Amino acid sequence: MSRLKRAGRVLPAASCTLLEELINADKLALPCIAVERGFQSSSSGSTAGAGWRSASLLGAGAALLAAALLSPSPAAAKKELAILPGSKPPASALPKTAAAESAAPPKQPQQQKDDKGRPIYTREEVAKHKTPKDRVWVTYKDGVYDITEFVEMHPGGASKILLAAGGSVEPFWALYQQHRKAEVLQILEPYRIGSLEGGAAAAAEAAAAGADPYASDPARHPALIPRSQRPFNGETPGSLLAANPITPNDIFYIRNHLPVPHVDEKSYKLKVEGEGTRTLDLSLEELKTRFRKHNVTATVQCSGNRRNEMSRIKQVKGLEWDQGAIGTAVWGGVRLRDVLLAAGLSEDDPLVRHIHFEGFDRDPASGEVYGASIPIRKALSYGGDVLLAYEMNGQPLSADHGAPLRVIVPGVTGARSVKWLRRIVASPAESGSHWQQRDYKSFSPCVDWDSVDWGAAPAIQEPPVTSAICEPAPGTTLSAADGEVTVRGYAWSGGGRGIVRVDVSADGGASWRPARLLPPPPGAPQEHGAYAGAWAWTLWEITLPLPQPQGPGGPLPATVDLAVKAVDSSYNSQPDSVAGIWNLRGVVNNAWHRVSLPLEP
Numbered sequence: 052m053s054r055l056k057r058a059g060r061v062l063p064a065a066s067c068t069l070l071e072e073l074i075n076a077d078k079l080a081l082p083c084i085a086v087e088r089g090f091q092s093s094s095s096g097s098t099a100g101a102g103w104r105s106a107s108l109l110g111a112g113a114a115l116l117a118a119a120l121l122s123p124s125p126a127a128a129k130k131e132l133a134i135l136p137g138s139k140p141p142a143s144a145l146p147k148t149a150a151a152e153s154a155a156p157p158k159q160p161q162q163q164k165d166d167k168g169r170p171i172y173t174r175e176e177v178a179k180h181k182t183p184k185d186r187v188w189v190t191y192k193d194g195v196y197d198i199t200e201f202v203e204m205h206p207g208g209a210s211k212i213l214l215a216a217g218g219s220v221e222p223f224w225a226l227y228q229q230h231r232k233a234e235v236l237q238i239l240e241p242y243r244i245g246s247l248e249g250g251a252a253a254a255a256e257a258a259a260a261g262a263d264p265y266a267s268d269p270a271r272h273p274a275l276i277p278r279s280q281r282p283f284n285g286e287t288p289g290s291l292l293a294a295n296p297i298t299p300n301d302i303f304y305i306r307n308h309l310p311v312p313h314v315d316e317k318s319y320k321l322k323v324e325g326e327g328t329r330t331l332d333l334s335l336e337e338l339k340t341r342f343r344k345h346n347v348t349a350t351v352q353c354s355g356n357r358r359n360e361m362s363r364i365k366q367v368k369g370l371e372w373d374q375g376a377i378g379t380a381v382w383g384g385v386r387l388r389d390v391l392l393a394a395g396l397s398e399d400d401p402l403v404r405h406i407h408f409e410g411f412d413r414d415p416a417s418g419e420v421y422g423a424s425i426p427i428r429k430a431l432s433y434g435g436d437v438l439l440a441y442e443m444n445g446q447p448l449s450a451d452h453g454a455p456l457r458v459i460v461p462g463v464t465g466a467r468s469v470k471w472l473r474r475i476v477a478s479p480a481e482s483g484s485h486w487q488q489r490d491y492k493s494f495s496p497c498v499d500w501d502s503v504d505w506g507a508a509p510a511i512q513e514p515p516v517t518s519a520i521c522e523p524a525p526g527t528t529l530s531a532a533d534g535e536v537t538v539r540g541y542a543w544s545g546g547g548r549g550i551v552r553v554d555v556s557a558d559g560g561a562s563w564r565p566a567r568l569l570p571p572p573p574g575a576p577q578e579h580g581a582y583a584g585a586w587a588w589t590l591w592e593i594t595l596p597l598p599q600p601q602g603p604g605g606p607l608p609a610t611v612d613l614a615v616k617a618v619d620s621s622y623n624s625q626p627d628s629v630a631g632i633w634n635l636r637g638v639v640n641n642a643w644h645r646v647s648l649p650l651e652p
């Protein structure tokens with residue numbers, strides 16, 4: 052109550068409207084600015100879908116190439132290619148064609164040629180070719196390929212291959228190891244238009260100047276949609292998210308506030324100290340041998356997931372995440388509880404209320420380290436499954452995901468799962484970290500950056516039930532002639548509450564149909580809607596009929612307005628709109644997720 056009063060006192064009633072002007076840039080320059088340097092300007096256009104940058108890249112027909120490049124059986128993909136109505140022989144895509152020539156970069160005085168007389172292109176030139184309009188180029192080893200014709204041959208659908216447009220296909224092939232590259236290469240070869248400058252070795256030339264604190268950041272998978280470069284933040288494209296209940300490590304979203312610290316695994320020590328403990332210094336080896344190993348299948352989601360929808364209502368400060376700042380992995384490590392008990396912490400120590408985590412990452416300007424805390428009840432709970440993880444899906448943690456050791460707090464917002472864990476502190480008080488005290492909190496829609504009282508709201512721990520549509524991608528045009536559309540996505544709730552139901556609408560929420568819940572990932576409770584320990588998301592899918600014209604040439608709605616909402620095991624559901632939960636930092640957006648797609652006859 053006192054919190055509400057406090058907020059009420061500082062706010063003139065007139066400011067309590069969502070129709071206020073956008074917060075101006077000066078007002079945004081608040082405490083978090085140091086850690087949000089890289090954040091990209093928003094796409095706060097008023098039209099639905101304005102923020103969906105990558106979606107428009109997905110031209111019709113890409114699915115075929117995806118099939119060819121990603122399918123387990125390239126032979127089958129070739130067959131598919133052969134039976135396509137109106138498909139041209141691949142020879143039409145050779146560089147001789149007028150189309151390919153006209154789209155070539157402006158002729159340089161002396162175009163460099165490779166040993167076969169083919170033009171040599173730089174990576175920058177290749178990167179300009181990401182859409183059918185600009186021609187779609189990809190590279191494989193030192194080859195440059197114009198695959199535009201191939202992409203356009205297919206009649207439609209969202210696809211994965213255009214994610215590689217303008218760059219190398221190799222990281223995508225590595226993601227889907229099941230396909231045999233030699234045969235897929237045969238499909239690719241006729242589309243070769245030239246060679247890459249410096250050959251395959253050019254890829255290694257990336258390392259930048261020494262003064263840059265981000266210079267030693269690791270390479271990232273090109274499928275990640277970057278939301279900022281320094282620090283790096285990137286999300287998983289929807290089509291890849293919905294494809295697998297376990298998110299492959301390489302495309303798991305990355306949320307870094309600071310430069311990636313490189314921690315030597317051999318000399319690594321975890322310090323455990325604070326109220327009611329005797330200090331421990333544990334090497335990675337000691338952690339692995341002195342404590343029992345556990346695997347926990349858990350979803351991690353950033354509090355800012357789906358923030359871009361908030362910015363469409365009124366600008367918020369933060370990374371413009373779409374629905375991909377979420378992922379699910381099987382985390383391997385030791386229980387935090389076991390380590391705390393080994394440090395002598397007593398379960399009924401009245402002085403210990405919070406467990407703090409501190410990372411090795413440090414703000415190069417202020418020296419501040421990343422930190423967060425969780426309540427003691429969660430930290431010590433046997434069923435709470437809080438893990439000190441050194442493995443992600445059976446692999447050692449990568450540099451971006453917190454090597455060599457990170458915290459995984461299942462059912463709790465991502466910010467508390469501290470990466471590159473340096474220190475654990477038992478304490479009577481919450482962490483004083485910026486990210487615990489002055490960020491990752493939500494307020495009334497009327498609170499702005501002038502009036503915000505950070506002490507007035509609790510730090511986000513368990514997030515509310517949420518869900519999102521991952522496929523079809525925004526920008527996809529639906530065809531009534533197809534009769535139906537298949538919609539896929541995820542649903543997840545905080546606190547280990549399982550998903551009992553997911554409702555999907557194709558008319559903006561006027562009518563609903565329950566989606567089919569897909570089998571939970573390995574290690575998660577196998578029944579849907581578990582009351583506890585349901586740390587992992589539920590993927591779902593549904594095929595819905597598309598509106599049909601009444602008689603030939605009859606009228607059709609211009610769009611199909613998809614919406615999704617989920618229900619968790621406490622029968623919590625989601626609010627229908629973003630406006631009522633808008634908050635200045637753009638966190639915990641769990642409104643119905645809506646995707647409007649144009650409908651053609």
Ligand SMILES: Nc1nc2c(c(=O)[nH]1)N[C@H]1C(S)=C(S)[C@@H](COP(=O)(O)O)O[C@H]1N2
Pocket residue numbers: 303304305306307308309351352353354409410411412421422451452453464465466467468469470471
């Ligand atoms: N040390 C440290 N831990 C951190 C962060 C960070 O910047 N530094 N980011 C946090 C946030 S906000 C999120 S959402 C998750 C993201 O984990 P991921 O990058 O492995 O997906 O890590 C959390 N742990």
Ligand SMILES: [Mo]
Pocket residue numbers: 306352353354355465466
């Ligand atoms: Mo986050």
